[in-house]
Amino acid sequence: MSAQSHWAVFANLQNATEPRSMDQSLGREEALNEVLNEITTIPSAISDERILKRFVNLCGNRSTKYRHRRKLDEKRSRPAYKRGGCFFVPAIRSGALDISEKIALSELVTLVQRALPEQDFQLLRNIAEGDSYCEISSEHGVSTACIKARVFRIRERIKRSPLGQMLCAAWQKPKNFNFHSGTERR
Numbered sequence: 001m002s003a004q005s006h007w008a009v010f011a012n013l014q015n016a017t018e019p020r021s022m023d024q025s026l027g028r029e030e031a032l033n034e035v036l037n038e039i040t041t042i043p044s045a046i047s048d049e050r051i052l053k054r055f056v057n058l059c060g061n062r063s064t065k066y067r068h069r070r071k072l073d074e075k076r077s078r079p080a081y082k083r084g085g086c087f088f089v090p091a092i093r094s095g096a097l098d099i100s101e102k103i104a105l106s107e108l109v110t111l112v113q114r115a116l117p118e119q120d121f122q123l124l125r126n127i128a129e130g131d132s133y134c135e136i137s138s139e140h141g142v143s144t145a146c147i148k149a150r151v152f153r154i155r156e157r158i159k160r161s162p163l164g165q166m167l168c169a170a171w172q173k174p175k176n177f178n179f180h181s182g183t184e185r186r
Helices: 003-015 022-041 048-082 099-115 118-128 133-140 144-160 162-171
Strands: none
Touching: 003 022, 003 048, 022 048, 022 144, 099 118, 099 162, 118 133, 118 144, 133 144, 144 162
């Protein structure tokens, strides 16, 4: 197939009617971006039928992702609303950290660095520093989906490690925690 026909297929996908829900719209937008990326990077390796099939599959997957993400956000925000807007787990503030917070974060980073191979730690560090998945994938010469999957597996490995289990236990609320006052009951 020619590159001209790829662009015609892409134009038809763009001109299709807009979905009715926000989740489907976000999923469609992300699917269009992914298909565009594939057309521009490997135009000779894909057919028009494959573009259409890939778009339909990506739309469904991304719409489901956004729907689940919205439900998770709702679950997370409801308890906070009931507690007067404060979460039990103190979020890291965007402002300046005091010295004890800096030391704690530095030690946590060191523990994670020791638990991972250097290449995996560097990948997480790049993401933490704000590099996009696209930038990282182009540096490594692999697809964006490959980098996302790799990051997911690294995070899951950390969660299942003794360090991750210890951190998860530390973030759990105590059984005698009073949600209304934000203190422990005696």
